[in-house]
Amino acid sequence: MLKKSLRNTILINVGAFILFAMLEISGSWLFKDQYDSASAFYLWQLSFAVVIMVVIWINHFILIPIFYDKRRYFLYGILLIGSMFLGAYLKIYKSPSVVGFYKMFFYLIYTTGTGMAAFFLRRNMLIQSENAEKEKLQKEMELNYLKEQVNPHFLFNSLNSIYSLSRQKSPETPEVVMQLSELMRYQLESSKKDSVLLKEELEFLENYLLLEEKRLSKRCKVEFLIEGALMGLRISPMLLIPFVENALKHGAQSTNEESTIDISAAVKNNTLHFSVVNSKPSTVVESERKGLGLENVKRRLNLLYPNAHELEIEDKEKEYRVNLAIDLTV
Template sequence: MFKTLLKNTLLLNISAFLMVLILEILSVWAIKDRFDTDYLFYMHSVNFTVFIMGTIWINHFILIPYVFDKKRYLLYALLLILIVFLGAYLKGYAKNGWYGVSKMFFFLIYTTGSGMAAYFVRRNIIFRRENEEKEKLQKEMELNYLKEQVNPHFLFNSLNSIYALSRQQSPETPEVVMQLSELMRYQLESSKKETVLLKEELEFIENYLLLEEKRLSKRCTVEFLIEGNLAGLKISPMLLITFVENAIKHGAQSTNEPSSIDISVIVKNATLYFCVKNSKPSLIPDSKRKGFGLENVKRRLQLLYPNAHALEIKDSDKIYLVNLSVDLAISN
């Protein structure tokens, strides 16, 4: 990293030196005949370029990092004016006296100011690029952490379902274990990807609902409706399942009363409209642990689709409703 930065700095300053040298040669080309030889003409241009770039380099590599960046602005201004004045005096007084000094002073102010402008623009671009890289890295780390949380959360819920069937000594328990293994296989494979096909994600949800229906028996009716063209659309994996799990856990699973879960998926113009509505029991048992699934998925939505989603949650006495819309065009 340091070698690359040093290399880029050297190349940039060599390029700036050559550009100033070319401009200096062109600017005095009309009076080339005043010099005895071509060698003296070119050496004059080289010396003047070294003088100009030397003043700029003193400012860039000494004054700015050791004075300006430490917020000693008054001292920086005084030192810069002093250096420019000394340079103007050494270069201009011998030829044209104080008139030459003043002329050279303003010329150096102009060139040094132009160099400062280019320097700060470049530094701002570098800082902004570094900040963007840091934010991207932080975002990736946070997303990976959130995705790692999804796996055990889903597994614990599924194991609870199998545990309930095993206590009932249900003959469907082995089949449910196989279904769970397929669900976990999909989850493990999808967690390695940034996006998956929306069709596959909805098939995963449908299979999960079939598994839960066997455990809940006939006391819960589940409706799962899909409308629209899903072809080619992709979505972040395991993003929707949390809302389904929440509907089951805090609805049908928490009561022996008849309950219902209605899930609708509508796709229009690459926008997904996902709605989950579940009935709530008349008596809600106190929960010893507060689930983090919804907070997790809210955070993932903010990171993955910051300006491309809308989430509305309504919690009434009898109904819990989730309306989510996501513009999937940005991930396709």
């Protein structure tokens, strides 16, 4: 990265010198007859370009880093003006002229100022690019961390289902183990991707609910409604499962009473409207586990769909409701 930046800096400055020299030669071409020879004309214009560029380079690579960036502005100003005075003097050294000196000095002010503007503009662009790259890397690291949190969280809940069935000595336990293996396969494969088909993600939710229904027997009535055209739409993987897990945890799993969970996923104008409503029991079996799912998914939504989602959570006396809208075109 450093070598590339240094190479780019050298190329830009060499290119600027060549361009400036060509502009000086072309701008003074009509006056070339005033010189003793063509070589004298080219030598004069080249030396003119050298003086200008040397002053600019001294400013860029010495004065700005050592004095300006360290907020030693007064000393920076004195040295910059001094370097321009010296440059103007060296240019007219062989043919001294007050008018020529001031012309050269003010021309140096103009070119150095233009060079400074270009320098700070490029530097700010590089800083913004580096900051954007850092933010991108930080975002990717955080998203990977959040994804990794979902994996054991989901596995823990699924193993609880199998444990419950095994304690009941249910003949469906082997089948449930196979279903869980399919769910885990999808979960592991999808976690490596940035997005998956919405259709596949909703099928995953359906299969997970089927597994949970077997464990909960007839204590929980689940309704899952899907509406709209899903074809081609994609969503970040494992983004919706925490809402379903939360509904189970604070509904059917926390009581022996009958409970209900109503889930709907509707697509309108490429926007997913996802809703989960679960009944709340009158008596709750306290869990020692503290859920991370909702906080995790809130953070992921903010990172993945900034200004492109709306999340509303209502915790009422008899029901818990989640309404999520995501613009899937983002």
